[in-house]
Amino acid sequence: MSESLPTVKNSTARTRRVSQRVVLTALAAALLAGAATPAVAAPSGTADSSAVPKAAAGQDRPELQKAIQDFVDAGFAGMQMRVNDERGEWVGSAGVRKLGASAKPPTNGRFWSGSTTKAFVATVVLQLVAEGEIGLDAPVAGYLPKLGLDRRITVRMLLQHTSGVFNYSGEFYLDGTFVPGIPSVGKEWVDNRFHAYRPQELVRLALSKPAKFEPGTNWSYANTNYTLAQLLIEKVTGRSLAEEMKRRILRPLKLRDTELPGNRTNIRGPHAHGYYRYEDAGQWKVVDVTRQNTSLLPAAGDMISTTQDLHTFFSALNGGRLIPARLLAEMRKPHPKSGGLFGRYGLGVYVQDTGPDCVGTLLNHNGSVGGYGSLMYSTPDGKKTLTASITSGDAAIDPAQAFPKALNKLVKDVFCGGKAAS
Template identity: 65%
Template sequence: MTKTPKTFRRIGLVALAAALLTGVTVPSASAGQDRPELRQVLQEFVDAGFGAMQLRVRDERGEWTGSAGVRELGGTAKPPTNGHFRVGSTSKNFTATLVLQLVAEGRIGLDTPVTGFLPEFGLDSRITVRMLLQHTSGLFNHTGQYNPDGTVTPGIPWAGKEWVDKRFHTYRPEELVRLAVSKPLVFEPGARWDYSNTNYVVARLLVEKLTGRPFAEELDRRILRPLKLRDTLSPGAWPGMPQPYAHAYYQYDDAGQRKTIDVTHQNPSWISSAGDMISTTKDLQTYFSALQSGKLLPAWLMTEMRKTHPGSESLYGFYGLGQFSQDLGAGCVGTVLNHNGSNNGYAALMYSTPDGGKTLTASITAGDPEKDPLPSYPAALTKLVRTVFCGK
């Protein structure tokens, strides 16, 4: 099945591709290992037009880290290999895991209607927990709904000058959900699949209702502290970025002029728990390996998480509950699980084998534009994944 550029935009790639950096530097890498095949594919992302990239791979040869590009526009310093970054929709996997932990405890069922727990929003009574996590609820996407005819029904501003002017504005999760439910359902609940950020904002509110605690506190209590993920956080409306980090840039049109600004600091409350988290490649590796190896959820819920919807095919595979499942075919490890993401100026990659033994985590940042990296992205990503998981 051929995917159009619209598919990639829905997943959020256009936010990253809005800006890029032309400067190229020799990749830096962890000492003691020579992995020229990883150095090469890492550099190819920068050569394609992305500003900087940091990569971490763990496999049978041990752990390798490297970076390419520059830390800051106009400078020469390389990106840190332990840098913080905004992980975008990779946050959805954390949110799904929190919800599924509550399912494991019997506080709610996967096929339980959500409206009974959140009656204030008037959600359709057919929408279940499973539908939220699987993107089959039919809820309008509060960041804008891509329609079958190619048109877009606008939501809150998340791109262009309108977003730039409001990039420090605070949205409450309830506000985002109310915007979504003010629009008609995109389809009948359960009828088909469509990626909607709103699903995961509702999931956030469900976690808070069931636990009686703020989402960030519950995330910290259940996942971050047990796994010692000291460099990961759900920032809410905080626009900061912990040190160290590579700067991210965003390009937009302003009265006919193309402008580029540093967007390292931005208020991510517009995307909430559908994409607001900050992490590092090390923390993402630790987390995703722990999840896939069964340390966070019981086996029966891991099975449910990996059941995919047949209508959800994309560059990343097929979608289950908060993650994609991708069959790499003959000669590879078989299936890899993943959930990548992007936020204006940033992108994240997070992959693992089903046993958690082999992982790939990465950060990509954008910079000052001269060539559009988006056309090269699918091929570059495919090559990276196959290099790590297929030995090719």
């Protein structure tokens, strides 16, 4: 690999810079500075007895422990990680479960997983496509006629972020301006982090704003697309997204620690605490945001999961166990105008080229909510995966520097044997 993870050339360098800025805002900035999504609470009496299971016999891999320690050394509070590959399974953690305490983050801990939710939602939509209930290139307005959507917007455009709809959690434009949406950063988010939102009100807000571009003519990451996908799933099936996810993914794969909590504001079971650093009246403050309401990002980032469940899901998806091969191929077709730190965007997944000196194609979808970040990577056959959770603490960190550097090293150590990819 080069100094940073490989990116894909867009039509202009300016577009690529904006795309990278949006991705960093959606993950690193949210993790470090509390942008983009709410976090959830853990009951105060949660036991931490299972905090750090040791790696399986023969899995002493100091390079992996060093790679996650690098995140802590960069200023993050803690990290837990799980790697599954030809050498078996490795699990480990670094940093602290809670500021002021010495216990490490639990390696079986639950966490707010943010936008990894999108890969689950895209999978449900594609299952409905496979069943003939939804047309991948059919107008969304045909299923949701009351919203007043542009009839050129198709189901595919929602999943690949090419609809052009305004991002209700705030929108970046090519000239560098930012148009705010629902409070998602700073003191305003902190003060509103327990507010309950309904998908319909978020969609109405987005549709009240001018479209960012004509449907299908460009790419821009927007949470609105996946909230619309939730409404689509619920309209077609007559059941809630949470019910459909349980029926189609969670129960078949026995993902017992993954859920869409709705308006519940706590994380049940073992977990690490996440913190948010923000400015208030010229003073920097830090608040524990483990408890929060993630209904701000319905179907776009409101899930709770574990590294084990993310591994099981992503391995099954890429191993061809959840959707037919033809639709898995569609999922992996990246849009040529997409790009950024994680690669180019397909349908609910990023497609990253790590080069001939690494593993070639790498699939991923990472995520964040206030105080929490998640990583989910897999090779195309699902046999080699990396899943992790990162929590922020009270340190001032530059997200454009610390996060990409640590992530680049981690991906190299796991998938490239520590060698730089071309």
